[in-house]
Amino acid sequence: MALIALRQSVGMPGARLAGVGSYLPTGSVGSAEIAARFGRTADWVRERTGIVSRRFACVGETVDDMAVAAGERALAHSGVDAADLDLVIVATCSLEVPIPGLAAGIAARLGAARAAAFDLNAACAGFCYALAVAADTVRSGSARTILVVGTEKMSALVDRADLGTSIIFGDGAGAAVVTASAEPGIGPIVWGSDGAAADLIHMPTGGRMAMAGQAVFRWATTEIHPIALQACERAGIRPGELAAIVPHQANLRIVEALAQKIGAPDAVVSRDVVECGNTSAASIPMALDRLLGEGLAAPEGLALLIGFGAGLTYAAQVVRLPARVPAPV
Template sequence: MIELRLPKGSPGSRILGIGSSQPERVVTNDELSKIMDTNDEWIRERVGIAERRFAAPEDTVVSMAVDAGAKAIAASGLNPSDVDTVLVANCTTTVPIPNAAAQVAELIGAKAAGGFDLNAACAGFCYALAAGSDMVRCGSAEKVLVIGAEKLTDVVDPVDRSTAIIFADGAGAAVVGPSDDTGIGPVAWGTAGDLVETITMPNGKHIYQEGQSVFRWATTKIAPIAMRALELAGVQPSDVDVLIPHQANLRIVEAIAKRLRKAGAREDMVVADDIVTSGNTSSASIPIAMDHMRAAGRVHSGDVALLIGFGAGLSYAGQVVICP
């Protein structure tokens, strides 16, 4: 019997660099109030958003992914040719083929890299990060570019108050590479398929969501999943320096942080609040928030960060990472 050879892989994996990209156009709550029945106070009170970024017609999921990916590669100190695999998490590409990852790999200079798209909606980045980490550890890849990129303005009804005030556009990326130590912990993931109808695209064109149902689910079910990610990584809540949940709604973010602090997380744990100025960018929200916090000096190299994504599906995933 022939014994097949397997690659050796790496003892661990870690994030080597991060980057992000957002459109230039800033859209305030006051601007939205001119086209729908809303106002700044109403939006801030319910979702915590003050402004968001909307893409121009020429901006695409691919172009934003390329920009964010190039920045992450530069931050990692690598060359594009060092990247052998590209994963693009997204749920807003306008056509199913060609996939975004193949286009990003070519445009970014990662010639002949393996590439595929992954759709777990707002949990997509954490799903892709877990896949990239496992690929590095098992030896099927050495340097993986993981990107979350979304152009949600393509799939949101611009006058639907329940969605148009929330969603925005952008991309965030991380380069994952081998490490002698564990820099990316095991993933805690799953789905709540019985609630799949709470976030859908019933007409195949626009996102629909049952906001209150999603809010109740996220504020009660996500903290235990985050705790599971800590348990899998062998980390205590008090060890967490930074909490970076999917930026769905500031009230959800605050509720998750509150529950983690009740479970032992420190009062000085830094909590991402990028939702205030970036809106909800689905799979891009976690890496965008991480990159913005790094640039602002709120996240430092070596910090223990807890990432937790959740969204349509309802899919969820979380892991502990060491910040680059």
């Protein structure tokens, strides 16, 4: 069957995903352990979030340590040498210090010492935002090979005494290599923000993350699926042509609601949140790596990526999956 061509502006070169990678900390924390602090059970957590376990970074393990590990895996999958990277973009809301940013140090540790590098913070939509910036940078001719990383240490931001956030968030990193291509492999992004509702997810200076969970749930399940459908339309495809749907892994109820409203019954839906929790900007590339590595999505299939979160920010785009299968996560 002929591959479906993604739509893009006339005369622009293409950009594609050449490889993906992820890193999961070894510390797996079951829902029972966290729920017990609040007099709840693992079943109570699973019924409300779908989360069975999540990973927490080990003592001394940093956001950039996880990013480097995911980046190395993505480079290996793509067959790209780090020295050939023109740009490294790191999507994160887990900065431990404001200066310097993470990206330059990560580039140096990977062996891309001369690459341009910067951080981007759009919270849980950060990977989609960064991927769009990378694709547009390639199409403009300013770079040919870019590493995009989503990396988060959410366990450092969460208040252990707050039930609403403690049961949801986890740590991890995911990455993707974007390269120039003859054919388009990353469709146009549909993105935006609702800053009037920014207080729904926030972290005060010197404090811990706070989230109005029910309000965020209502927003995500009513406002985001039209954005996803617009992304399909702008890419020139129908939802039924999707091989995979990869939403930000906020919680399983939101993931399932979005997938149902998009209307692609044959597409595999990422449910990475069940075992990894909500890893913010890392969740989409982590899920992509698992879908490909476990053979749940075929190489070169079309995947709909949907990011949404604090800001409130949102974004969606259709991508063609890499042509090669990575090793299992």
